[in-house]
Amino acid sequence: MALSIKNAQVEKLARELARRRRVSVTEAIRQSLEREVARERLVPREAPNDMYNKLMAIVERSALIPTDTDLTEDEILGYDEFGIPSK
Known part of the structure; x- marks a missing residue:
């Protein structure tokens, strides 16, 4: 069975x-x-399917993140003033 390489760099x-x-x-x-x-x-x-399910779980969790709030991005993500996860 033949294989044709049509990429000059690959052939080189x-x-x-x-x-x-x-x-x-x-x-x-x-x-x-x-x-x-x-x-x-x-x-x-x-x-x-496992990967799809994991990605969908991430999508669903991210949809719960509030967008119309006075919280800072760090507070939304759950970090304290020192950048340490607080949740």
């Missing part, structure tokens, strides 16, 4: 990596992709 990097490793461009790309996939597998990913 692939060729440089292959030259430094003394392998073919295909082998350099394969090695790099294997390493990156292995790294990605180590990072736990949340399901899209």
Whole structure:
């Protein structure tokens, strides 16, 4: 199966990596992709619905922040005069 790289910078990097490793461009790309996939597998990913639910919770909480008040921004956010959270 063929892969066409249509970005000059990506092609240049692939060729440089292959030259430094003394392998073919295909082998350099394969090695790099294997390493990156292995790294990605180590990072736990949340399901899209979980992320959506977390973002919606933030939106709902932020909607409760009063906008027509005499409170300062720090007071609204819950910081005291020293910048320490008070809530």
